[in-house]
Amino acid sequence: MGSKLPLFPEQASSIAPDVDHLTLFLLAVAIFFTVLIFSSIFYFAIRYRRRSDRELPHVQHGGMALEIIWSVIPFGITMVMFTWGARLYYEESRPPDNALPIYVVGKQWMWKIEHMEGQREINELHIPVGRAVKLTMASEDVIHSFFVPAFRLKSDVVPGKYSTLWFTATKPGKYHLFCAEYCGTRHSGMIGWIYVMEPQDYENWLNGGPPPATLAQGGERLFNSLACSNCHKPDGTGRCPSLVGLYGKTVQLASGNKVVADEDYIRESILQPSAKVVAGYPPVMPTYQGQVNEDGILQLVEYVKSLGDKPEDKKRAAGTLGEQH
Amino acid sequence: MITAAVQEREHYLNQSYGIKSWLLTKDHKRIGLLYLFTVTLFFFLGGAFATMIRIELLTPTGNFVSSETYNKLFTMHGVAMVFFFLIPSIPATLGNFFLPMMIGARDLAFPRINLLSWYLLVIGGAFSLFAMLAGGVDTGWTFYTPYSTTYSNTWVIATALGIFIAGFSSILTGLNFIVTVHRMRAPGMTWMRMPLFVWSTYATSLIQVLGTPVLAVTIVLLFCERVFHIGIFDPNLGGDPVLFQHLFWFYSHPAVYIMVLPAMGIISEVVSVFSRKPPFGYIFIAYASMAIAVLGFLVWGHHLFVATQSVYAGLVFSFLSYFVAIPSAIKVFNWTATLYKGSISFATPMLYAFGFIGLFTIGGLTGLFVAALGFDVHVTDTYFVVAHFHYIMVGGTIMAYLAGLHYWWPKMTGRMYPEGWARLSALVIFLGFNLTFFPQFILGYLGMPRRYHVYPDEFQVLHVLSTAGASVLAVGYLMPMIYFVWSLRYGKIAGANPWGATGLEWKTASPPPLHNFDEMPVVTHEAYDYSTVIGEEVQVG
Numbered sequence: 001m002g003s004k005l006p007l008f009p010e011q012a013s014s015i016a017p018d019v020d021h022l023t024l025f026l027l028a029v030a031i032f033f034t035v036l037i038f039s040s041i042f043y044f045a046i047r048y049r050r051r052s053d054r055e056l057p058h059v060q061h062g063g064m065a066l067e068i069i070w071s072v073i074p075f076g077i078t079m080v081m082f083t084w085g086a087r088l089y090y091e092e093s094r095p096p097d098n099a100l101p102i103y104v105v106g107k108q109w110m111w112k113i114e115h116m117e118g119q120r121e122i123n124e125l126h127i128p129v130g131r132a133v134k135l136t137m138a139s140e141d142v143i144h145s146f147f148v149p150a151f152r153l154k155s156d157v158v159p160g161k162y163s164t165l166w167f168t169a170t171k172p173g174k175y176h177l178f179c180a181e182y183c184g185t186r187h188s189g190m191i192g193w194i195y196v197m198e199p200q201d202y203e204n205w206l207n208g209g210p211p212p213a214t215l216a217q218g219g220e221r222l223f224n225s226l227a228c229s230n231c232h233k234p235d236g237t238g239r240c241p242s243l244v245g246l247y248g249k250t251v252q253l254a255s256g257n258k259v260v261a262d263e264d265y266i267r268e269s270i271l272q273p274s275a276k277v278v279a280g281y282p283p284v285m286p287t288y289q290g291q292v293n294e295d296g297i298l299q300l301v302e303y304v305k306s307l308g309d310k311p312e313d314k315k316r317a318a319g320t321l322g323e324q325h
Numbered sequence: 326m327i328t329a330a331v332q333e334r335e336h337y338l339n340q341s342y343g344i345k346s347w348l349l350t351k352d353h354k355r356i357g358l359l360y361l362f363t364v365t366l367f368f369f370l371g372g373a374f375a376t377m378i379r380i381e382l383l384t385p386t387g388n389f390v391s392s393e394t395y396n397k398l399f400t401m402h403g404v405a406m407v408f409f410f411l412i413p414s415i416p417a418t419l420g421n422f423f424l425p426m427m428i429g430a431r432d433l434a435f436p437r438i439n440l441l442s443w444y445l446l447v448i449g450g451a452f453s454l455f456a457m458l459a460g461g462v463d464t465g466w467t468f469y470t471p472y473s474t475t476y477s478n479t480w481v482i483a484t485a486l487g488i489f490i491a492g493f494s495s496i497l498t499g500l501n502f503i504v505t506v507h508r509m510r511a512p513g514m515t516w517m518r519m520p521l522f523v524w525s526t527y528a529t530s531l532i533q534v535l536g537t538p539v540l541a542v543t544i545v546l547l548f549c550e551r552v553f554h555i556g557i558f559d560p561n562l563g564g565d566p567v568l569f570q571h572l573f574w575f576y577s578h579p580a581v582y583i584m585v586l587p588a589m590g591i592i593s594e595v596v597s598v599f600s601r602k603p604p605f606g607y608i609f610i611a612y613a614s615m616a617i618a619v620l621g622f623l624v625w626g627h628h629l630f631v632a633t634q635s636v637y638a639g640l641v642f643s644f645l646s647y648f649v650a651i652p653s654a655i656k657v658f659n660w661t662a663t664l665y666k667g668s669i670s671f672a673t674p675m676l677y678a679f680g681f682i683g684l685f686t687i688g689g690l691t692g693l694f695v696a697a698l699g700f701d702v703h704v705t706d707t708y709f710v711v712a713h714f715h716y717i718m719v720g721g722t723i724m725a726y727l728a729g730l731h732y733w734w735p736k737m738t739g740r741m742y743p744e745g746w747a748r749l750s751a752l753v754i755f756l757g758f759n760l761t762f763f764p765q766f767i768l769g770y771l772g773m774p775r776r777y778h779v780y781p782d783e784f785q786v787l788h789v790l791s792t793a794g795a796s797v798l799a800v801g802y803l804m805p806m807i808y809f810v811w812s813l814r815y816g817k818i819a820g821a822n823p824w825g826a827t828g829l830e831w832k833t834a835s836p837p838p839l840h841n842f843d844e845m846p847v848v849t850h851e852a853y854d855y856s857t858v859i860g861e862e863v864q865v866g
Contacts, residue, residue: 006783009771015699022700023770030690037661037686041679044664045671048600053825055601055668056859062606062659070658071651078647081697086640088699093636108476142472143566145631145706149772152703156632158567159471160560163633176781180706180774182465184476185392188777289561 012175012196013151014168015092020152022084029077092153095166099134102127103215103298106137106144106157109186111177114298117206118214123192125177127169128202134166136263138294145181148194154180162263169196219303222296226288234307240285241278247308252279266301336739336836351436352839357422358737359443364410364418365806367450371405372802374398379761379795382788387779395778396463397479403466405457408488409450411722412580415587416533417446417498419729420526422737424502426830426837427520429511429846434504442497449491456480456487465776467577470558470569474550481551489544492537495583499533502526511829513848517611520828520852521597521604524611525590528618532579532586536622540576543569567632574625582621584718585685586614588725589656592678595728596660598826599675600667603853606659613652620649630701639698646696653689657682672824673747677728680755684720688713691766709769712762720758727754727805734809735819739836742812746804754801760794825858 011017048057102125105112113121127133137146139159146165147154150173155165179190197205213221223229231240246261254277259265268275270292273285292300337354340346347355378398381389390398425433433439456462462484464473473481506527510519547569549555556562558569589610597604604610626634626642634642660682669675691713695701704710727750735741764787773784780788822831827850833842850857 006771007767019699019703022697023694026694026697026700030687030694033690034686037657038683040661041664041682044661044667045669045679048664048667048669050601050668050670054859056855057600057602057666057668059603059856060605060666061603062609062662066658066662067606067609067655071655074654075647075651078650078693078696081693082644082647085697085699085701086643089630089639089643089702090636092699092702142476143469143632147706147772147774149703154631154702154705158633160566161633176772178772178774178777182396182469182472182776184472185396185463187396188387188392188774188779191781 009152010150010171010173010175011152012169012171012173013148013153014170015088016150016152016170018088018091022081022088025084026081029081033074092166095134095164096132099132099166100127101134101136103302104135104137104146104157105140105294105298106146106179106183106190107140107294108142108184109179109190111146111179111190111192112295114215114295115206116215116302118218119206123177124195125192126195126197126202126205128199129169129172129196130199132166132168134164136298137163137165138267138298140294142183143181144179144183144190147178147180148175149178150175150194156181162267169194172196172198172201215299215302216306217303219299219301219306222292222300223303226292228300231285239282241281243304243307245308247305249308251276253277254279254281254283263301263305266304267297270297270300334834335838336834337839338739338836340839349440351432351440353421353425353433353436353439354737354837354841356439356443357418357420360413360417360421360446363443363447363450364414367405367409368414368802369806370454371402371410372799374402374405375795376799378402379792381778382780383792385780385782385785385788392778393463394461396465396776397461399776400462400465401457404453404462404484404488407466407580407718408491409446409453411584411718412495413446413491413498414584414722414726415591415729416502416526416529416583417442417494419591419726419733420502420529420587421498423733423830424523424526425505425509426833426841427523427828428506428509428514429829429842429848430505430509431840431842433501434509435501438497439501442494442501445494445497446491449487449489449494451487452490453484453487456483459483467573468547468569469573470547470550470564470566471560474547475559475561482548485544485547489541492541492544495533496537499530499537502530503534506530511846511848514829515848517608518848518850518852519611521593521607521610521614522587522590525586525593525614528614529583529586531618532583532621536576536579536583539572540580543572543576546572567629567634570629570632571625574628575622578625578628579618579621581714581717582617584722586617588681588685588722589614589653591725591729591732592660592681593656594826594828595674595678595732596663597853598732598824599670599672599678600663601670601825601855601859602663602667603851603855604659605662605665606655607851607853609655610659613655616652617649620645620652624649627696627701630698631705643696643698643701647693650689650693650696653685657686657689670824671748673742673744673751674728674732674824676748676751677724677731680751680758681721681724681728683755684716684724684758688716688720691716704769706775707769708765708773708775711775712765712769715762715765720762724754724758727751730805730809732824733830734812735823736830736835736837738813738816739819740812740816741819741823742805742816743808746808750801750804750808753797753804757794757797757799757801761791761798762794764788764790764794822858825855827853827855827858 103114113125137157139157144157151167155163175194177192231238232243234244236242271289274283277283462479546557550557556564558564558566624646627646768787819835
């Protein structure tokens with residue numbers, strides 16, 4: 001029976017103990033005030049119970065000192081709650097640079113996971129223990145929410161944009177993955193498991209099975225088959241800007257604004273090319289809305305990112321930056 | 326059974342008879358009773374849906390109804406309870422009946438508009454009922470896009486149209502109350518002599534008038550996208566799904582205060598009368614209502630902490646959410662302080678008021694939990710949130726509504742309810758409520774998501790506890806239903822002022838005459854001067 005009635009969820013991420021500490025603080029405050037209010041009411045109600053129908057108590061209209069005390073002290077306590085909660089939230093929004101990127105696509109009613117090395121999973125996510133993981137998530141249809149109670153984390157997965165979630169798993173094991181945003185008939189079936197593995201087991205898992213194409217390789221194939229490569233030539237001689245070294249750079253737009261070329265920008269440029277046109281180029285690119293699904297877009301994004309990962313590109317980018325100084 | 330004295334005296338109930346005298350009435354008291362009848366119907370309808378939800382959740386496998394049906398059940402439970410019970414409940418029944426009487430007015434400022442409001446609620450309710458009978462709707466009461474606009478194949482538009490129409494009922498009631506409070510107060514009824522129920526209902530009316538139009542706009546936009554495929558929320562049409570959530574919660578968070586502010590007003594009245602002391606910190610309680618009405622409009626974003634809203638927006642909305650907690654805390658402390666050295670009666674309304682304070686305290690404190698960003702990321706969209714808002718909306722609003730119904734029942738009907746049964750019902754509801762919803766806090770922290778038809782085995786024990794509690798709660802809610810009806814015929818005859826209360830509504834006969842007062846009341850005292858009703862002064866303590 002004991003195993004059937006859990007009262008506290010497992011802690012399996014680096015942030016989970018911090019969230020639980022906040023919970024304990026909140027609980028302590030709540031218990032203090034609940035006991036204070038309940039016992040005052042019980043005591044007053046019994047101590048001052050009506051003994052005669054004719055009795056008339058003294059009139060007290062209130063007291064400024066009391067009003068100030070019971071406004072200011074609770075306000076101070078709530079500001080501790082605010083700061084504590086905000087600190088965790090901020091931390092949860094800042095993935096470390098070296099986090100292992102993994103891609104997630106939610107659709108009615110399954111989770112599709114794609115690893116950099118090309119492994120794909122459905123409703124299962126294998127990750128190594130002790131290493132920061134950053135999920136980039138997209139939805140094919142309605143809003144979903146990626147929720148891992150043992151990690152104390154969730155993020156909505158909203159169609160039309162990427163959302164991210166990062167965590168470091170701290171304990172090998174098998175943990176629930178739930179969709180937490182109602183998404184239609186089989187919402188409660190949109191569940192899965194997170195497998196947290198020892199690094200060596202994770203390596204073995206990655207190497208199990210035939211070596212599939214990596215995400216970037218898949219993206220390269222799409223890049224050629226969708227004829228992107230006709231215009232986006234690597235040496236910049238095409239009708240459109242070269243994508244080499246693009247990722248992470250600041251791009252000057254024709255509108256005069258600047259934008260950092262992150263995943264969302266690349267995604268948007270594929271689906272709505274005319275939204276943010278690069279300065280110096282004509283707005284000739286057609287939209288690929290409807291021609292490539294979220295999986296394909298993720299692969300394309302990963303391919304574009306991989307173009308910036310080549311060491312010579314990095315050197316060149318660093319050189320340009322250096323000249324500007 | 327009716328005694329000769331009551332039979333002879335003319336009052337609003339025996340002034341005229343027949344169905345037309347009710348359906349065409351302009352008397353705020355009769356309209357209040359029409360509302361009472363209507364919202365009670367929706368309460369038991371919503372309760373029936375809840376019953377089926379709780380039966381389904383007894384087992385983890387989802388073997389009582391299909392997933393389609395389950396999703397419709399929780400949607401229609403939410404729609405019936407929120408839009409057709411909780412929002413109209415206290416303002417439109419007890420507010421309609423007593424707001425004019427408490428300020429010494431003959432009626433509301435616009436009696437015909439008042440009747441129109443009731444018809445709008447009925448027409449809106451009929452649309453939503455039609456949708457429920459025709460096949461139901463499965464979007465959740467929150468109608469999140471793009472599911473509601475593009476993907477759901479159920480009766481979204483009929484339901485939304487019902488809510489749209491009922492919204493105008495709410496706006497017109499609010500408007501009527503605001504004008505009435507400004508223009509119709511009896512001579513001497515200054516703002517600072519107004520009973521606290523009037524203050525809180527006034528604050529509620531402001532929210533109704535300012536907030537509900539935003540809901541109407543949101544529904545129109547939803548309609549445009551679903552019917553005409555105009556891209557507003559669906560990203561495939563160029564829209565933004567999160568925009569819907571901003572618009573929806575801009576109304577629906579303040580709507581929580583539409584539900585709970587009038588409840589707080591009732592508690593202020595009841596705690597004072599049954600302690601026979603003016604409310605401690607009258608002016609703070611009054612202004613706290615106004616502060617809640619204003620601040621309530623600034624916190625909607627705390628429903629979107631994990632909805633890809635920016636981190637900085639999250640920080641601002643979390644910060645502001647703590648501001649709105651303080652006026653609520655001030656009220657709880659003042660009610661408690663009112664008991665100090667009072668003359669505490671354990672009559673049924675007071676027991677319900679104690680129940681309210683207890684449940685509202687737990688609901689309010691867990692509100693502080695979910696306003697904390699790092700905590701909310703874990704529990705949002707889980708049963709923790711379900712438990713939290715049921716503590717506020719059911720534990721708070723319905724306890725207070727029942728406190729108010731018992732408190733004013735003798736005035737409305739001229740009859741007393743059976744005190745023993747009524748006290749028992751307060752106890753049964755309090756215990757049943759906690760057994761139903763407390764386990765849900767634990768469920769939520771363990772990670773049980775909302776709106777799950779099928780769930781993992783390890784959550785079953787807590788779900789069984791919750792369902793057991795819901796059975797107790799159902800018995801508790803049926804009890805007043807039965808004995809209130811019983812009392813109409815067999816209840817003891819009530820005098821004009823059975824509680825020794827000070828409000829103007831108690832200075833006229835029970836039930837009141839058609840125009841409330843035989844002669845225009847003139848107010849010479851503050852609202853809660855018990856020395857005017859209790860002749861002989863006896864010290865306690």
